[in-house]
Amino acid sequence: MSLYLLTLAIAPGIAICFYIYFKDKYEKEPIRLLVISFILGLLSVVPTLLLSKLGTYFFGFEPINSNLIFSLISCVIGIGLVEEFSKFIFVRYYAYKKDDFNEPFDGIVYCVMVSMGFATIENILYVASSGASTGWLRMFTAVPMHAVFAIVMGYYMGIQKSFGTSAAALEGLLLAALLHGIYDFVLMYPNIHPGLQFLGFFACLFYGFRFARKAISLHQNSSPFKGNV
DSSP, rough: OOOOHHHHHHHHHHHHHHHHHHHHSOOOOOHHHHHHHHHHHTTTTHHHHHHHHHHHHOOOSSSOOSOHHHHHHHIIIIIHHHHHHHHHHHHHHHHGSTTTOTTTTHHHHHHHHHHHHHHHHHHHHHHHHHHHHHHHHTTHHHHHHHHHHHHHHHHHHHHHHHHHHHHHHHHHHHHHHHHHHHHHHHHTTSSHHOOOOOOHHHHHHHHHHHHHHHHHHHHHHHHHTTGGG
């Protein structure tokens, strides 16, 4: 793999990490925890692969299937839930327990770091096998959408940690998995008319980025450290 392709694969995830880091206006997280979270994201491909294999073996999940309902279920559970859960467990049982996780926005920060670790290793594999054109396409689609799913999950995780709202983190996980699954279904289901596929893809992008923008703003404004700056 050339240096150009490696840079193309890595750059989007790193850029999004920096973007979220600087959006954390009032009490930034320790760099060490952010780096560890990113590395845990790289490792999250292991449970993803394991759970995917189990899902296929026991339930026959197959996203590319002529049956619409089965294909949708496969995308939501076999891809969306599997991937988001694999990221969720590393945030919930590492960063979430740290004293530095002390404001709502931190849920977004740590979920994005883990998610970008996952997206980066996934991107490297795709670019290595399919080339630069895939890297450029994923730079503006798949990688940002991984960030959107992470912001959805992190928004609710931040609420649970900061306000003691029971089951909020689970709600975030399920919503992120649902959005992820629908997004993949729109792109992968073979019998969708190209026009409807484009509309569905655009709708996912629009809703996802709109939610992410609002979530970032709400958690910035609810920071207990806001008055200290």
